[in-house]
Amino acid sequence: MKKDPSTSVFIFGLCMILWACNDSGADAFIGINWGRLSSQRLIPSMVVDLLLQNDIKNVRIFQQAANVMEAFYDSGIRVSLGLSNTLLDKYTNSSALGGWIDDKIITYEKVMEFGYVTVGSNPFSPKFSDKMYMNVVDVLMKMQTELNNKNRSHIKATIPTYQDVLNLTSSSRPSEVDFRADIKDEMVRYVQFLRDNNAPLMYSLFPIDHVTNNSLDLEFAFIDNNSTYRIKDINATYKNAIELLYDSLHWAMHKAGAGTVKIVIGAIGWPTDSCPGAGVANAERFYRTFLPYIASGRGTPMRPNEKIDVFLNNLADENRMIPELGAYQRHWGIYKFNGEPKFRIDFSGKGRDIFPSVAKGVTQMPNRWCVFNGNFDDPRLVEVLKVMACNASDCSSLEKGGSCEGLSYVDRVSYAFNRYFQSKGQASQSSNEKCDLAGLGKVVTDNPSKEGCEFPVEILSAEYVVEGETFGSAGERLHGWISASMGLLLLLLLWMIV
Structure with missing residues (x-):
């Protein structure tokens, strides 16, 4: 007998209501990404001090040199770290992954606190790489298994994925969205593993990319809902790209049997230069409305009262990001390379009209x-x-x-x-x-x-x-x-x- 689609929608909606009622966890955190693709950059101890000055207690790092790790000793900052795409082939067996966990986590855990272990970096995205890393789910599964075997099951492994894992178009309603056909089998396998291990999916979400790529009104990228563009879907009306992209992923996971998997936004932000719509004023506006939204815990239409953990992208500009990704990729920084903030931002999400702290100990070269x-x-x-x-x-x-x-x-x-x-x-x-x-x-x-x-x-x-x-x-x-x-x-x- 053919299933009535309205029945599926009803069941999904009921699950979301029950999930929301039971969501009584801790407040969401606002963390930050610290990338180091710069010709010159602040030394790690300066960065840790800057994070502490701004009361930022969660950070994602993308390389684990000894001086980087040591800078976080006894800092109270929870560090998420992981493997890049190019290392996936090296860590295809459990023994190698067990050694990595010993070296990068167990060695330091007495003096450091760890958040997530990320496996790969947008491995299914043609935007960020010229190949698909189809072994990433296998490595992810082995990584979590090794963490569990070493009595570190509280540390969850996840794969950072960009929004293009979805078959989303400019007019797609979230309930119509699914994973891209070419990667659907792997994504289904992945999210079901996350479900079974109570692990989150890490999602890179860039509203400016969505509106630019789909020739939409730039206003739709901001969560203050000033755009006249709307997408109506069942009982929800989407007035901004953030909630649209978030709920689209929820629907894809629901169709994969993993509708209750938590989503962590692993990267979100606004560039300050080098593309139409970029700029300091728009970046300040983006964060001024987005961070109080996160702090409120109001969630999205399909996940009301969702407490969303967020890593902002990025601490400082990275002038060695490759230009083929778009020149603006070098300008995600909330800070200039010298540790000066570019604009007002309140990392607490309280919406205060303040500049964040300035990096201490920075010396400028001669004025030449x-x-x-x-x-x-x-x-x-x-x-x-x-x-x-x-x-x-x-x-x-x-x-x-x-x-x-x-x-x-x-x-x-x-x-x-x-x-x-x-x-x-x-x-x-x-x-x-x-x-x-x-x-x-x-x-x-x-x-x-x-x-x-x-x-x-x-x-x-x-x-x-x-x-x-x-x-x-x-x-x-x-x-x-x-x-x-x-x-x-x-x-x-x-x-x-x-």
């Missing part, structure tokens, strides 16, 4: 900038600008929608030269070599910044990227991109010599 000397006749200008200056540093603010988009050509060249100069740690006080740029650059002491476009100066108390770090999926293609850039740079230098 590298600019173009104005020699337009030099035939090497285009090559130097493209290969040496922009490929080796960060020119994302010059992109459409960027804060420096409106600069004149001369100023654009100077901006690129300065980013290269600063990314190399400037040069010694007596040397101009980092600004030579084939004889086209010069060092100045007068700030060349223009209105709305900052020509930054690097910080001295910085930590350089080192080889062998464990990056997330975006960073995994970083090394190839850097290698290609360095190859082009080498060719250019050889050409210049000849």
Whole structure:
């Protein structure tokens, strides 16, 4: 006999009501992601101090070097850590995973508190990787089994997944949404395992991506419900992308028999530069309305009274995120690279009109900038600008929608030269070599910044990227991109010599 679809909807709604009535757990936490894909960055102890100043007690980290782990000793901050996509093949057997747990968790657990163990990073997303990591669910299952076997079952393993695991379109109603057909079998297997192990699904949710990719009203990305765009679904009307994306995932999990699995938002935020709609004002507005929503615990139409745990994306800008992902990916930071907040934000979710704490102990390098000397006749200008200056540093603010988009050509060249100069740690006080740029650059002491476009100066108390770090999926293609850039740079230098 054919099942009446209204019966399924009724049963799902009843389950949600019963779930909401029984949800009497602790208040949701507001944590943050700390990515380190930067040419220079705050040292770990400074970051931990900054988190403590802002009373942030949950953090996701993406590499576990000894100095990073040691910085969290006795801090009271709960750390979530895990394996990147490129490590999945290395940890396909239980013995290897058991060793990883011994090294990364058991070694430190007397002086650190751990949250989640993440396996992979958006492994099913064509946006963040040029391949699917189809072994990730098997590794996840073995990871949780090893945690259980080592009497660490309170630590839950999960796979960070981007919103494109769903077959969501611009007009989709949440109840119509399911997992993408090409990964559905693996996603069903995954969420059912989470259900059986009382583990959460970690979900990367970016409202600006949803409205941009689907040519929707930008207002729909904000949770203050000022958009005139609406999607009606059964007894719910969706006025913002956040609740829409959240409930769409719930429906997909319900269809997979895992409708009660908790969702943790593993990454959510607003970029401040380098795409239409990005900017400091919109980022401040986004958090000003989103964080009180999370703190209220009011939930979503399909999960009323849901207490949603959230990791904000990201603590600071990462100027070495690969540009193919979109230039704005380098500008998720709530902080500038020097530890100064970009805008007002109240991490408590109380909605106070305050700036967060500033990083302590940061020392700025000398006020020196590298600019173009104005020699337009030099035939090497285009090559130097493209290969040496922009490929080796960060020119994302010059992109459409960027804060420096409106600069004149001369100023654009100077901006690129300065980013290269600063990314190399400037040069010694007596040397101009980092600004030579084939004889086209010069060092100045007068700030060349223009209105709305900052020509930054690097910080001295910085930590350089080192080889062998464990990056997330975006960073995994970083090394190839850097290698290609360095190859082009080498060719250019050889050409210049000849």
